[in-house]
Amino acid sequence: MKWTSFRISGRESFGIVKGDRIIDISAFFAESECPHTLVELISQPEKLAHIEKQQEAMHGAIPCKDVQFLPAIIPPNNVMAVGKNYRKHVMEMGSVADIPEAIMIFTKSSNTLVGHRGRFLYMRV
Structure with a gap:
């Protein structure tokens, strides 16, 4: 389902x-x-x-x-995420030179999640 x-x-x-x-x-x-x-x-x-x-x-x-x-499920707290967690994914992203030596962990606030077809807004740096 x-x-x-x-x-x-x-x-x-x-x-x-x-x-x-x-x-x-x-x-x-x-x-x-x-x-x-x-x-x-x-x-x-x-x-x-x-x-x-x-x-x-x-x-x-x-x-x-x-x-x-x-979002299908809105968690009550921040989401823990792991970035570039396996070699094939890094290669798919086209950033082979950026393969990390150590694990990359970051959090994502639950109010930053969007549903299917949702608009994701970001700030320019």
Whole structure:
């Protein structure tokens, strides 16, 4: 299953991507049973199993073109990242001369994450 978080008509939700449509999580559960976040859902295997069984029968999905994609999961804290962590990746980036001698670790604030098709803004130095 491909998961996404999205905003539509001012409401944030998450769901399963099926081709060019999204099945909103709310289609699978009564309001009182519906997980509030993708992280909450992932931590409940019985709810994931329920979705797995029901997803093929679902109708009324939202067209992807109608939503603003959000980061799939927004972590509560900074994201720890490792840069240029393997030789092939460094070569793909075209920076063979910059292969680090030591591991490069950096953090990324959770408010810097963007969703699919999102605009990434950066400052010129």
